[in-house]
Amino acid sequence: MPYQWTHPDPKTRVLSLWPHRSLPRRGFAAMILMAFVLGTVPLYGLIGTVFLWGLLPFILAVVAALWWGLEKSYRDGEILEELTLTPQTAHLRRTDRKGNTQEWDCNSYWARTEIHLSRGPVPFYVTLTGNGRTVEIGSFLSEDERKALYDELVTALDDMRNA
CATH class of the missing domain: 1.20.58 (Methane Monooxygenase Hydroxylase; Chain G, domain 1)
Known part of the structure; x- marks a missing residue:
């Protein structure tokens, strides 16, 4: 899968996403x-x-x-998205191929993950909502990868709320 969870410390989870490279x-x-x-x-x-x-x-x-x-x-394909989850905050940083960054912050307790089966630009479109904004995450992933990502995000956010 073109994404990976890391745990820099016991209360922090970092999700890194990047487009799949089928041709090395x-x-x-x-x-x-x-x-x-x-x-x-x-x-x-x-x-x-x-x-x-x-x-x-x-x-x-x-x-x-x-x-x-x-x-x-x-x-x-030089896109990198990093979602950092702590018990207090959820922080998403998206870096495009030109080096421009877009950031989103929210209290992790209020962050909500949604999957849009057909209303988004791609099927099974995954978004994060919180702090008055809705942002996309992993739109460059395949359908199956977005489904798996949604389940993992729901679990990770629930774990942060209970930490």
Whole structure:
């Protein structure tokens, strides 16, 4: 799962969430190499002819477009959300790919977790409500991960209220 609970001390829980990476950097390099090699296969028969120079820029453009698309996907996925729960406070910090942060604080006793089956931008949309605001959490997770996250958040908030 692309999230993890840690316990820095007995009364604190920290939840870190990040987007799932289905293609690691090593796979990225292999994909670019494979696209280049397979893209140049038709050119082998054209070595020594003028047609090679007519097709080569298009094949290189395809490899460059693939590189750009995969890099953009990696940059867009550099999101980190951290929820810190203590018996007194619930604090959510979201850092986007540009380094901008958004923060939300609430008394953990009044914090409420909700799951919206179909009213959110994604199915099983998970939100935290408290201190007059509602904030999303883990919207980049899959449906099953959001369901599991909701159950874990409810349990963690109940534990903080009873601590």
